[in-house]
Amino acid sequence: MANLIKETVHSVDSAALLRLLSRRPRMLALGEPTHGEDTLLHLRNELFRQLVEEGYRTIAIESDCLMGLVVDEYVARGEGVLDEVVERGISHGWGALAANRELVRWMRAHNEGRPAAEQVRFAGFDGPLEITGAASPRQALTALHDHLAARLDTGLLPCTRETLDRLLGTDEQWTEPAAMMDPARSAGQSAEAGRLRLIADDLAALLEEQAPRLTAAGPREEWERACLYARTATGLLRYHHWMADRSPSRLARLVGVRDQMMARNLLALAERGPVFVHAHNTHLQREQSSMRMGGQRLEWWGAGALVDARLGAEYAFVATALGTIRHRGVEEPAPDSVEGLLYALPEDRCLVDTRRLAEALGDARPAPRVSPWFGYFPLDPDRLDGGDGLVFVKDVPPA
Template identity: 45%
Template sequence: MTPAPVAEVRTLIAASPDLLAFGEPTHGEPAFPQLRNALLQALVEDGFRSVAIESDRVAALDVDAYVQGGDGTLDAVLATGFSHGLGQLDANRDLVAWLRGHNAGRPPGDRVAFHGFDAPLEMTTAPSPGPYLRHLHDYLTARLGPDGFRHGRTDLGALLGDDRRWSDVAALMDATKSVGGGAAAMALRAVADDLVTTLYAEAPRLVATSSPQAWRRAEVHGSTALGLLRYHAVAADPITPQERTSRLLGIRDALMARNLLDIRTGERHRGPTLVFAHNRHLQRHPSTWRLAGMDLTWSSAGAVVATLLGERYLYIAGSLGSSAALGLAAPDAGTFEHALGPGLTDAAVLTAEPDPGAVLVDAVTLAAVTHGRRERTDVTAEQGYFPLDAATVAGCDAVLHVPTAAPQGPDPAALAERILALPGTELLLATEESGAPETSWGDRFFYVGPDRRLPFATIVGRDTPGWDEASRLDRPGVFRVNVHAGREEFQRLLGYPPAELEERRPAVDFARLDVILPHPSYGRQGWVCVLNPGPRSVADLDGLIVTAHHRAVLRRSG
């Protein structure tokens, strides 16, 4: 990763903050976490000593222990130390590896700490508070004895019941199915509050018989349990779905804000903190979202923290022009994003590896170049991109704009060259002259031998109307590589035989990029596919193509 020019960043934001928040407009574009990494490496040289990301705070404790030199492996900590699937991102792997290497041999006060500041919540589920309460209870019991504190002998299991009933998806959608408003849940809130109070009241004794780190871990578990109990209580409130969903979103951001403020309390003597999350969580103005016919409004974590920290909170909003990963086309003229595209002057340039050509635009320049512009309207819900709007432009300290986010993997031509390098491979390019239907013009079909009996791989760039549209190849820059893996390899890769594809089809996102998927039309015949192969899939795809080629050679020779 190439370090970001922190001097220009400092000039643009004009102050040294406690929290420097860098927002991404989507979780699906790799350029933003890559830029975060580059920016962090530069800011560490300028005194920053911690990074906090939109991931479960409790899980992140394991990541921090690892980057501080603790036991374990990188793969293990990526699997357990992140929520929302963030451990699968290459940029997060790079971040954790860099932090551990940077911290090696440094005194504790000079190391860079890793924090998560999210609650352990997903969009449609919330876990049981049980594991978090049990951790706190066990910590207190081991040091104070079961008779040494209130609720030392309380049967938490009797109050909690089966942990699975808390995480029931229906519980967040239907208040009558939530357990958060029952007598046992109310009793648990009182117990949790008493346990956290005991933790603080007995802190001198507890820290003396354990460690500051163990006490802090117990405190984070306790505050997480209380937050989950509050969340479940709102889920059980018999109000309208719109009110309940807005309040649930608000509680999540309130928990985020409290976590950020708590993190700053611990880091205040060591240096500022870089915060990375979605713009919707970091912006200063209220968040709004049109979802399933509901108009949702709530205060973001950024709005809460900015109110309490004032000028010590600085916010850089991320924005995006076009993206191959999202299938997002270039913005129309007249939009905010178009104003920040090619030709923009008076902007500091940030670089990352690979370089997305990002520009950082300060608030004064931003106001001038976006005057009279409008919000872009060419974005679909599936793309997951939240465009710049007037409130974000007016409320941020700068915008970091990526005009064009390049694909992260080989393009179709490069892949075709790699396939053609396999012995005996023949290419058929579908064209008007070849008599192919117009919907397949430009598609590539790879065979072993000149007789072209059955392709072992294809590269296609268009949907076939009425037949093969599930991959949504109409998105700009999106293409698909199809490979005849065979039934055994299909099952090894996907965990079920091709014959079960139809019953599993509703759960498959055939439009997802950079993952191995069943072919939407020929999966039952053992075909798999990858849309826009990138860091997550290209190595496996290369192996699949070689195997499919070998099988084709055997078929032809037999």
């Protein structure tokens, strides 16, 4: 068995990764099984630098799509100061991670003096969401309204800016921390919220209806940003609606809406050209995702599954699995687990041909590994051949 396993592994670099694939995909997604580990993020950075040489020009990470505009302005035009940019432009507190700062610094240095066609771009593709709640729709909705009001006859708009501000009310009602656990504390199904959903839908439809005029009137980038505001406004209002829901399907709908927002952002980025994506395995895998939350088992289709349904062979997914994260209590895997078999190899990290590995293991797959720490999602042996490859990292030290 050990020799068969050895025959499935390669070095971790972009050339080996692309050789695993039947074609060069428009969207290449690298998953991670846990968040916040610089070791994994430095590996992501290394692969992206190599993929830029292969023609990939955009990196999209699991971070707030609106905050990400701050980072993209910095890497494309040098607007801002690096430390402030990563703090303001990368959500979930991940701007403090050294590897994320290094990614942004390298992208800016790479772009210096290059023509726009050769520049690399940054995007967050998550909604303005946290596990504890969601942002106010104000930023996205008012930006969309202002974009249209500045370019079209205001009589075409469904309401004035003053009406929009009145319906939005205070941001605190939208960001109420207790709303995640208590639907009654959410403003998502108020009369005002219902009216805002109709307005957001009308504004998004107007943006689409007027596309020939709007795309001719200014840079393509302005149009793409307005489309981002439209997707975010409608998605956020839908998310808030389900936060106020009292049915048993509430949490499942919330995670589903979030990944739908992610998928719509990714599909828009894919229209630019080749994209390298980095996020949690559960968001990027082709199979249905699941987790336990609030005492329930939730199942939903992640962004990767939704994108795969649209792009087909133009989407490729490579998962990541780990041996140890000792500072999190994750010790060496059992020798008979998939992670244990890979841990026995001499390489500190390797790229695994998962289809060949699945063939080597046969029908009698090892039992899934059980992690003592909730933050690490072990590999599912029955889903090995659902991806296009696997990156295995032997040990993850503390930052």
